[in-house]
Amino acid sequence: MTNIFAAIASDSTESEVEQRVIVPLLRLLDYSDGDWRSQVSIGKLKADFQVRPQESDLLSPPFLIIEVKSAKRKISSSLWQIKRYLRKSSAVFGLLTNGYQFQLVYNYRNQVSTIGEYSQPELIAKFPSFYKFLCKATSLKLDRALYKSQQQTRLGFLNLVQKEFASTSLLPVVAEATISFPPQNHQNSKPMIITVFNNKGGVGKTTTTINLAAALTKLGKRVLLIDIDGQANLTTGLGIDPLTDVEELGKKDITHLLKDPRTKLEETIIKKSWEDIELSLVPSHIRLSNMETTLNSIMNVDRILELKLKNHGYDFVLIDPPPSFGKVNIISLMASSAMIIPTQLSAYPIRALEYALDRMADVQQFKDFRILGIAVSMYDQKSSSFNLSMYEKILALIEKKGLAGKVDVFPQNTWVPRLNIISKAQDKGYPIHEVEFDDTLTSPDKEAAARTIECYKKLANHLIKVTQGDV
Ligand SMILES: Nc1ncnc2c1ncn2[C@@H]1O[C@H](COP(=O)(O)OP(=O)(O)OP(=O)(O)O)[C@@H](O)[C@H]1O
Ligand SMILES: [Mg+2]
Numbered sequence: 001m002t003n004i005f006a007a008i009a010s011d012s013t014e015s016e017v018e019q020r021v022i023v024p025l026l027r028l029l030d031y032s033d034g035d036w037r038s039q040v041s042i043g044k045l046k047a048d049f050q051v052r053p054q055e056s057d058l059l060s061p062p063f064l065i066i067e068v069k070s071a072k073r074k075i076s077s078s079l080w081q082i083k084r085y086l087r088k089s090s091a092v093f094g095l096l097t098n099g100y101q102f103q104l105v106y107n108y109r110n111q112v113s114t115i116g117e118y119s120q121p122e123l124i125a126k127f128p129s130f131y132k133f134l135c136k137a138t139s140l141k142l143d144r145a146l147y148k149s150q151q152q153t154r155l156g157f158l159n160l161v162q163k164e165f166a167s168t169s170l171l172p173v174v175a176e177a178t179i180s181f182p183p184q185n186h187q188n189s190k191p192m193i194i195t196v197f198n199n200k201g202g203v204g205k206t207t208t209t210i211n212l213a214a215a216l217t218k219l220g221k222r223v224l225l226i227d228i229d230g231q232a233n234l235t236t237g238l239g240i241d242p243l244t245d246v247e248e249l250g251k252k253d254i255t256h257l258l259k260d261p262r263t264k265l266e267e268t269i270i271k272k273s274w275e276d277i278e279l280s281l282v283p284s285h286i287r288l289s290n291m292e293t294t295l296n297s298i299m300n301v302d303r304i305l306e307l308k309l310k311n312h313g314y315d316f317v318l319i320d321p322p323p324s325f326g327k328v329n330i331i332s333l334m335a336s337s338a339m340i341i342p343t344q345l346s347a348y349p350i351r352a353l354e355y356a357l358d359r360m361a362d363v364q365q366f367k368d369f370r371i372l373g374i375a376v377s378m379y380d381q382k383s384s385s386f387n388l389s390m391y392e393k394i395l396a397l398i399e400k401k402g403l404a405g406k407v408d409v410f411p412q413n414t415w416v417p418r419l420n421i422i423s424k425a426q427d428k429g430y431p432i433h434e435v436e437f438d439d440t441l442t443s444p445d446k447e448a449a450a451r452t453i454e455c456y457k458k459l460a461n462h463l464i465k466v467t468q469g470d471v
Contacts, residue, residue, distance in 0.1 A: 003024075004020065004021050004024045004025060004028075005021065005099070005120045005124075007020035007021070007024075008020050008021055008071060008099045009071065010071050010072060010100075011071060011072065012070065012071040012099060013070050013071075014048075014068055014069060014070045016071075017068050017069070017070065017071060017097070017098060017099035018038070018048060018049075018068050020099075021097070021099045022048075022049060022066055022068055022097070026049070026051065028127075028131070029130075029131060029134050029135045029136060030135050030136040030137065030443045030446075030447075031051060031053070031136050032447075034054045035051060035052065035053045035054055035136060036049050036050060036051040036052070037049070037050050037052075038050075042065075042084075042085050042088050042089050043084070043088050045081065045084070045085070047065050047066070047067060047085045047089075048066055048067050048068045049064075049065065049066035049068070050062045050064075050065055050089070050091070051063050051064040051065070051066070051139070052139075053136050053139055053140055053143070055140060055450055055454075056139070056140065056143045057143055057144075057146075057147045060143050060146060060147065061089060061090035061091055061092065062089055062090075062091040062092075063091065063092050063093065063139040063142070063143070064091065064092065064093045064094070064095060064134060064139070065082065065085045065086060065089060065091045065093075065094045065095070066094070066095045066096075066097070067081055067082045067085065067094070067095070067096045067097075068097055068098070068099075069096075069097070069098040070098060071098050071099050071100060072098070073098050074098075074101075075096050075097060075098050075101050075103055075117075076103075078096055079096060079103065079105075079114075081096075082094040082095075082096040082103070082105060082112075083105065083112040086105065086107040086110075086112045087107070087110045087112060090107065090110075091107060092106070092107060092142065093105070093106060093107070093133075093134060094106075094107065094112065100119065100120060101117060101118070101119060102117065102118045102119075102123050103116075103117045103118075104116055104117075104118070104130075136443075137436055137443070137446060140436065140450075141436070144276075191312065191313075191314060191315055191316070191317070192315070192316050192317070192337060192338060192467050193309055193312075193316075193317040193319070193335055193336045193337055193338075194316065194317065194318050194319065194336055194337075194338050194339060194340055194372065195319045195321060195329075195332040195333050195335075195336040195338075195339045195340075196208055196209045196212075196318055196319065196320055196321075196339070196340050196341075196342060197321060197329070197332070197333065197339045197340070197341055197356055197359065198323070198341050198342055198343060198349070198352060198353070198356050199323055199324055199325045199329070199352060199355055199356065200323060200343075200348065200349050200352035201323035201324070202323070203342050203343055203344050203349045203352070203377075203378075204342045204343075204344065204375075204377040204378055204416075205320055205321075205323075205342050206229075206233040206234050206237055206320050206426075207237070207377065207422060207426060208340070208342045208375050208377055208416075209225060209234060209318050209320045210225070210234065210237050210238065210426065210431050211416075211422075211431050211432050211433075211452075211453075211456045212318065212340075212375075212456055212459055212460060212463070213225050213279055213316070213318055213431070214277045214279065214431030214432070214433045214456070215433075215453070215456040215457050215459065215460035216315070216316055216460045216463070216464075217277055217278065217279065218276075218277070218433065218457065218460070219457075219460055219461065219464065221315040221316055221460075221464070222280075222313070222314045222315045222316070223279060223280070223314060223315065223316045223317075223318065224269065224280045224281070224282070224312060224314040224316070224317045224318070225238075225279060225280065225281045225282070225317075225318050225320065226254065226281075226282045226305075226317060226318070226319045226320065226332075227254060227281065227282060227283055227284035227320055228254055228284060228288070228305075228319055228320065228321050228322075228328045228331070228332055229284055229288070229320055229321055229322035229328070230284060230285070230286055230287070230288040230289030230290075230291075230322060231284075231286075231289075231322060232283065232284040232285060232286060232288075233320075233426075234281070234284065234320040235281065235283040235284050236429065237426045237429065238272050238279060238281055238429060238430070238431075239272065239428070239429025239430055240270060240272060240281065240283055240429075242283055242284060242285045242286065245270070245283075246270070246283050246285070247285065251268075251270065251283075252267050252268045253268060253282070253283045253284060253285045254268065254282050254283065254284045254285065254288060255284075255285050255287055255288050255291060256268060257282060257305070257308055258288075258291070258295060258298075258301075258304055258305065258328075258331065259291070259294055259295070259298060263308075264308070265282070265308050265309060265312060268282045268283075269281065269282055270282075270283055274430050274431075274433075274434045274437070275434060275437040276433055276434060276437065277430075277431055277433050277434065279431070280314070288328065289322075292326060292327050295327045295328070295331075296327065301327065301331065302330050302331060302334045303331075303334050303335075304331060305319075305331045305332065305334070305335035306334055306335040308335075309335055319332045319335065319336060325355075325359075333359060333362075333363045333369075334363065334366065334367070336363075336369070337367070337368060337369060337370075338369065338370050338371065338372045338467075339356075339359070339360070339369075339370075339371055339372065340371075340372050340373060340374075340375050340463075341353060341356045341357075341371060341373075341374045341375065342374075342375045342376075342377055343374055343375070343376060343377075343394070344376070344377065344378045344379065345376060345378075345379045345380075345386070345387050345390035345391065346390065347390075347393075350390060350393050350394055350397065353374065353394065353397055354397060354401070357371070357397070357398070357401050357403060357407065358401075360403075360407075370406075371403075371406070371407045372463060372466050372467065373407070373408050373409065373410040373462075373463075373466065374394060374407070374408070374409045374410060375410050375414065375416075375459060376391075376409065376410065376414075376415040376416070377415065377416040377418075378416070378417070378418040379415055379416075379417055379418065380417070380418060381417045381418075391409065394409055395409070410459060410462055411458070411462060413455070413458045414455055414456075414458045414459035414462055415455065416452060416455045416456065416459075417452070417455075419448050419451075419452060420445075420448075421435060421441075421445045421448045421449050421452070422452060424441075424445070425449070432449050432452050432453055432456065433449075433453055435449035436449065436450070
């Protein structure tokens with residue numbers, strides 16, 4: 001921080017103050033180059049910096065506008081300028097500076113008021129507070145909150161309009177307006193039960209299930225997760241301990257649902273909420289691993305889960321089975337109308353795809369069933385030619401199986417790279433979307449998480465299209 005100020009002198013020009021103080025200051029606040037624009041026209045004037053994170057909603061106003069003067073100019077004479085920029089652009093904060101004095105202003109309903117004026121030493125001393133309110137993470141948090149409340153208000157208003165005018169033409173608009181919220185009316189969406197399947201271990205089934213579910217809920221879909229793996233990774237990955245949070249509290253889990261004909265689906269669902277996401281889960285338990293014999297003695301066991309999932313009321317049910325192929329995998333597939341096959345871009349997981357593809361024909365003997373696509377995760381961002389060769393291997397395999405045109409790899413913008421933060425989030429027991437709310441994590445982790453969220457969002461959007469037959 002002090003270094004920034006050492007780079008200017010009392011005769012520094014406006015552009016020296018911009019490059020030596022403001023750009024480094026923005027970086028200290030975690031903004032990267034794409035998060036700000038310089039010399040932005042506002043009315044007939046040009047603001048020196050307009051800060052608005054790339055991930056913000058397209059329609060949201062700038063978060064911060066910065067007006068810079070040369071070191072020898074008094075800033076008080078330019079206060080009108082920053083006030084005008086804020087009023088015209090509806091930006092939240094404004095900063096006016098000559099590199100020595102810093103005037104911070106705030107815009108509330110076009111009333112721009114001064115928060116304070118700070119010298120260099122005062123700014124250094126107060127920097128933790130500056131950071132707290134002006135950093136990129138805060139900007140994104142505010143943006144998200146504003147977007148949500150605006151959508152809610154608009155939706156409520158539209159419903160009133162619709163009632164008053166008894167207009168059915170507004171219905172599609174209402175459906176669109178609900179995109180970010182659990183829809184009131186689910187009649188339009190076809191419920192889907194999907195097994196996230198690959199008999200190869202460690203290919204990202206559970207991770208894909210958790211983060212895809214979170215992304216689907218962010219798009220307004222109601223999602224139920226079913227952990228049907230004795231390892232209970234999905235359960236613990238959502239921060240739920242199968243012993244202390246389920247068994248010891250007398251709650252029921254997947255084993256009860258499968259073996260006890262009287263146990264209903266609703267009795268086994270646990271709801272888990274974080275800052276931004278709420279998910280419903282049927283938890284698993286280690287004892288499921290030793291239940292093959294018990295399961296085999298149940299009449300019509302292959303269809304037991306299918307039976308329990310009748311009239312479930314969710315838009316998507318995602319089932320996470322164990323690796324290898326046993327009874328619970330058959331139960332999962334028989335309960336589903338489709339599967340997603342996660343894979344890594346490397347030789348063994350790709351070889352295992354063949355087995356997963358073959359399962360489609362098995363299930364199709366009994367019911368309507370399809371493969372929605374192959375989801376790529378944990379790919380190495382630095383090995384593009386290797387990735388391409390692996391991708392071509394998958395396509396060749398699909399071709400060899402006579403499934404070209406019937407099975408596809410999900411588009412490349414849905415592929416999830418190998419990033420530590422994904423594992424970290426799972427270890428901490430929440431979907432990747434919650435990383436931004438965890439103050440113990442660093443900004444690089446948060447930025448990596450934000451990039452990953454985009455991949456899962458695209459995957460969720462693509463999945464919705466595929467299930468609605470739009471692709
Ligand atoms: N994109 C990623 N980047 C980094 N690590 C990842 C990524 N996806 C998954 N992992 C990690 O890889 C490991 C295996 O992932 P995961 O548990 O999702 O696989 P799985 O197919 O469900 O495994 P299993 O077959 O044992 O059920 C986990 O530790 C997970 O955190
Ligand atoms: Mg798993």
